[in-house]
Amino acid sequence: MGDDRQLVRTLLERRGRTYAEEAGIPLADRPAPLYQLLVLATLLSTRIRAQVAVAAARELFRAGFRTPQRMEAARWQDRVDALGRGHYRRYDERTATMLGTGARLCLDRWRGDLRRMHAEVDGDPGGLRRSLTAFPGIGPTGADIFLREAQQVWPDLRPFTDRRMLAGAHRLGLPAEPAALARLVPGPDFARFASALVRVALGEESAGELSRLAASR
Secondary structure, X not given: OHHHHHHHHHHHHHHOOOXXXXXXXXXOOOHHXXXXXXXXXXXXXXXXXXXXXXHHHHHHHHOOOOOHHHHHHOOHHHHHHXXXXXXXXXXHHHHHHHHHHHHXXXXXXXXXXXXXXXXXXXXXXXXXXXXXXOOOOOOHHHHHHHHHHHOOOOHHHOOOOOHHHHHHHHHOOOOOOHHHHHOOOOHHHHHHHHHHHHHHHOOOOOHHHHHHHHHOO
């Protein structure tokens, strides 16, 4: 356990930022940041590098499309242009359409406030996953991305794990059980831990290098 904790401390020091933080989302249990997380999860769901999806999210938010109201009201071409500035070009037109449709769904079903979605299912991850996959562009993977990050502000989701996070844990020789992983970090840090493990799974961080660094301390 001691060696595992040292490894986790090293991992968090090097890669302890959530994707929401990287995209400039000040994540909180409020309508606008939660909607921005939904947009980010939509972009990350596509077969494109995570860094490109994050850059595209930042461009959308820089253009002012931070709420479902603003996203839906934006011209389709303005959404396309923002995605293009983030180099999200292969899927820009389709994604621009999906973001507009998704914004309308958010407004119609939850009055623009995803906290209502959370309350509707009493924070049940399975229920939230079903609700999230109603959004265009959000499949099971996208729903997991949203929940993995949202657990930072929705503590009743913790410890939420997904396939990619557990793949990162496996590469580092860490436990595969959610409860065992949760014992390695304080609860508020679990979302950061989850994102860091995903980065290992995606090859953004070397498991071997992390292990060597941790062992040298």
